[in-house]
Amino acid sequence: MKANSSSARAASAVPLIVSLLAVVVLLVVSVVADRATFSFSSSSSTSRRLAAAFLASPPSTTTTTTTTTSTSTSTKTTTKMALPTRATVAEIEDSLAPPAVTSSSTERTKKSSPRMMMGDDADAAADPLDGTRWRVSLSVGRESGTWMPADWGRSGSRINVSFVVEFSSSPSYDRDDLLGRGGGRSGRDDNGAFAAHDDVAKVLRVVDGIAVLGPSISEGERTYAMRDGGWRVSRGEGPLGTDLLRFFVEVDDDRIMHADGDVYVPKGRVYCSCGHFPFATGDEMSSSMSSASSDARESLVVELRNIEERIAGMRKRKDGIRNPFALDGIRISREISRLTREAGLVNYKLNLAAVRDPDRRLLRFTKDGNVGLTREGGVCCQVNKGPIVEYHILGRFGIASVDRD
Numbered sequence: 001m002k003a004n005s006s007s008a009r010a011a012s013a014v015p016l017i018v019s020l021l022a023v024v025v026l027l028v029v030s031v032v033a034d035r036a037t038f039s040f041s042s043s044s045s046t047s048r049r050l051a052a053a054f055l056a057s058p059p060s061t062t063t064t065t066t067t068t069t070s071t072s073t074s075t076k077t078t079t080k081m082a083l084p085t086r087a088t089v090a091e092i093e094d095s096l097a098p099p100a101v102t103s104s105s106t107e108r109t110k111k112s113s114p115r116m117m118m119g120d121d122a123d124a125a126a127d128p129l130d131g132t133r134w135r136v137s138l139s140v141g142r143e144s145g146t147w148m149p150a151d152w153g154r155s156g157s158r159i160n161v162s163f164v165v166e167f168s169s170s171p172s173y174d175r176d177d178l179l180g181r182g183g184g185r186s187g188r189d190d191n192g193a194f195a196a197h198d199d200v201a202k203v204l205r206v207v208d209g210i211a212v213l214g215p216s217i218s219e220g221e222r223t224y225a226m227r228d229g230g231w232r233v234s235r236g237e238g239p240l241g242t243d244l245l246r247f248f249v250e251v252d253d254d255r256i257m258h259a260d261g262d263v264y265v266p267k268g269r270v271y272c273s274c275g276h277f278p279f280a281t282g283d284e285m286s287s288s289m290s291s292a293s294s295d296a297r298e299s300l301v302v303e304l305r306n307i308e309e310r311i312a313g314m315r316k317r318k319d320g321i322r323n324p325f326a327l328d329g330i331r332i333s334r335e336i337s338r339l340t341r342e343a344g345l346v347n348y349k350l351n352l353a354a355v356r357d358p359d360r361r362l363l364r365f366t367k368d369g370n371v372g373l374t375r376e377g378g379v380c381c382q383v384n385k386g387p388i389v390e391y392h393i394l395g396r397f398g399i400a401s402v403d404r405d
Contacts, residue, residue, distance in 0.1 A: 127167075127169075127233055127278070127371075128278055128279075128366060128368070128370040128371040129167040129231075129233070129245075129276075129366070129371055130167060130168070130169040130202075131166070131167070131168070131169060132166070132167055132366050132367070132371075132401065133164060133165065133166045133167075133207065133401070133402050133403070133404055134164070134165055134167070134364075134373075134399050134400065134401055134402060135162060135163075135164050135399070135400050135401075135402050136162065136163055136164070136165055136272065136397055136398075136399050137160060137161070137162045137397060137398045137399070138160065138161040138162070138265070138270075138272075138379055138394070138395060138396075138397045139158055139160055139395050139396050139397065139398070140158060140159050140160075140161060140263055140264075140265055140379065140394050140395040141153050141156070141157065141158030141159070141263055141395050142154070142156070142263070143393045143394075143395055143396075145393055146392055146393040146394070147383075147390060147392045147393070148392050148393070148394070151262060152262060152263065152264070153262060153263045154262055155261075155262050155263075157261060157262065157263055158263060158395065159213060159214065159216075159256070159257065159258065159261065159263050159264075159265075160213070160214035161211050161212070161213055161214070161224075161256055161265060162211065162212050162214070163206055163207070163210065163211040163212065163226055163249065164206070164207040164208070164402060165204050165205065165206055165207065165247070165249065166204070166205040166207060167202070167204060167231055167247075168202060168203045168204070168205050169202060170202060170203045171200060171201070171202055171203070172200075172201040172202050172203045172230040174201075174230060176201065176230060176248070176269075177389065178246070178248075178271055178382070178391065179201050179230050179231070179232050179246055179247075179248060179271075200232065201230045201231070201232045202230065202231055202232065203228060203229075203230060203231075204228060204229040204230050204231040204247050204248070204249065205228050206226045206227065206228055206229070206249055209225060209226060209227065209228075210223045210224065210225065210226060211223070211224050211225075211226040211249075211251070211256065212224075213256055213257075213258070216258045216260075216261065218258070218259075218260050219258050219259060219260070222258075224251065224252070224253045224256050225251075225252035225253055226249050226250065226251060226252060227249070227250040227251075227252050228249070228250070229247060229248040229249040229250055229269065230247065230248060231245065231246065231247035231248075232245075232246055232247070233245055233246075233276050234246060238275060238276075242275060242276075242277070243275070243276040243277065243278070244273055244274070244275065244276060245273065245274050245275070245276035245373060245377075246271065246272070246273045247271070247272055248269045248270060248271045248272070249269070249270055250268065250269050250270070251265055251266070251267050251268060251269075251270060252267070253267060254267050255267055265381070265394065266381055266383070268381060268382055268383075268384075269381065269382045270379065270380075270381050270382075270394065271379070271380050271381070271382070271391070272377055272378070272379050272397050272399075273377050273378050274373050274374045274376065274377030274378075274397075274399065275363075275373065275374035275377075276371070276373060277363060277371065277372040277373070278370065278371045279369070279370050279371065279372065297350065300346055300349050300350050301350070303346050304343060304346045304347065304350070307339055307342055307343045307346065308343070310339055311336055311339050311340065311343070314332050314335055314336050314339070315336065317332055318332045318333065318336070360372070362374060362375060363375065364399055364400050364401060365401065366401050367401055367403065373399055375398055375399065375400075376396055376397065376398055376399075377396065377397055377399070378393070378396060378397075379393070379394045379395050379396060379397050380392055380393050380394055381394050
């Protein structure tokens with residue numbers, strides 16, 4: 001009798017255990033879906049802005065070697081973007097590629113919108129920066145990751161240093177480890193002779209040879225001597241295969257600073273880096289590719305908006321289900337999770353499109369409109385410590401095209 005009673009109690013406990021397990025499963029699924037949806041809704045509005053500013057705002061890190069430096073100027077810049085596990089980078093980039101253009105669409109026209117040149121197209125022509133002038137404005141102050149002394153910029157103050165430069169077409173024969181090769185020659189042609197390319201180092205001229213330190217509360221404007229430097233476009237070395245513009249000038253005075261400040265620009269070479277986007281004009285293909293790129297982005301935006309609306313509808317339906325054991329609630333939670341993953345993939349595609357073809361409002365163009373530079377970039381300085389060369393982050397810079405006098 002006792003054995004039968006124990007068996008009966010055990011049998012009656014089974015449904016209770018199953019019910020408890022079902023409640024636990026429902027709670028876990030609900031929490032996971034809610035967290036995933038919240039993460040998506042909070043990040044969807046900012047991910048495109050972050051990607052659009054990616055070239056102008058690389059991660060701030062430094063190193064003590066001559067070959068790998070702060071990512072604001074390094075030739076080994078890496079891009080870390082979360083890629084959904086169900087798609088490869090190649091598949092996503094293929095989905096964003098513009099449609100093939102037939103030979104009839106490549107006939108020349110007098111007026112058309114510009115298209116971005118990448119890879120071989122960009123290497124085939126002289127750099128459109130040659131002979132152009134730009135005003136550079138340095139915003140110098142303590143940044144995360146800098147190796148400047150601990151008391152440098154401790155107050156949180158910043159200084160503004162501006163100067164005008166001209167990107168000359170003259171080759172630079174001054175070897176610079178960070179800028180890259182000089183000499184005006186690179187590689188050989190089909191006959192074995194050296195062939196000139198536009199991605200070698202060239203001379204950067206500082207107009208009038210001066211830099212202007214902006215006024216502070218206690219001091220007025222001051223000028224400092226600044227020497228010519230060099231510049232180079234690094235093809236395909238930016239995020240997702242984009243181009244980088246690197247250039248440097250040389251501070252001739254002991255340091256640039258205000259008498260009562262704790263921020264200064266040290267004597268020596270100061271390096272700047274930003275995104276470089278050349279454009280071609282004058283053919284119908286440029287208009288077709290530009291339109292295709294814009295259409296692809298707009299299609300992704302519409303797709304993302306539709307997914308957001310579907311998720312909102314699903315959440316509303318789920319909130320109306322009172323029974324925690326209802327199968328409809330479980331199915332809705334699964335669908336919300338699936339849609340959230342799908343939204344993440346669309347967001348990633350938008351990130352790729354924003355980096356490869358940034359919003360024109362984020363660029364500063366030459367007077368001819370044939371090249372655009374990201375309006376902000378990173379600044380660092382070279383510090384020699386015996387046999388070791390370090391590159392310390394100094395801040396950010398802005399750039400804008402100016403007319404020649």
